[in-house]
Amino acid sequence: MSDYRDIFRKPETHNWFMAGHGFEHIRNFLLDIIKEATHEFYHSIRTEINRKQGFPENVVCSQCHTPNVLPCDADNKCCKYTKCSFHDIHKPHNCPSNNLCNEICKEIVDHHRF
Incomplete structure (x- = not known):
């Protein structure tokens, strides 16, 4: 000690x-x-x-997760291997709140540098 x-x-x-x-x-x-x-x-x-x-x-969504709205393609860092563990649990789908989360995802991708 x-x-x-x-x-x-x-x-x-x-x-x-x-x-x-x-x-x-x-x-x-x-x-x-x-x-x-x-x-x-x-x-x-x-x-x-x-x-x-x-x-x-005031419209919000609490049902979607990032893998739900981020499409699974080769440009994603998480999806470039043969099996995409990112989308195994949360399958991609459209947001139930009039595609609000999908639109937010599109805007973030448009503003993203890389």
Whole structure:
């Protein structure tokens, strides 16, 4: 037990603890920025879908998962092997909420860089 106490008293160990504490602060700061950017992106997508399809803003879907609306093709990183484990559980289908999730998926793919 005394071996651990000696390790904690070393200056190098103290520097590692301070670095870890700094990384936690940076993570929290970046997380706030990413959350804000993601919410703005989602609202811009919903506005675009509302303009194109006429969906009201209050229409939501809680029945779909990502594999349900993401098509299984060779361009997907998850589907390039012979057996697609991504779509084994959730088979691709159209969203029961007037294809809202499919439209959101299309908008994300259109805005996606790669």
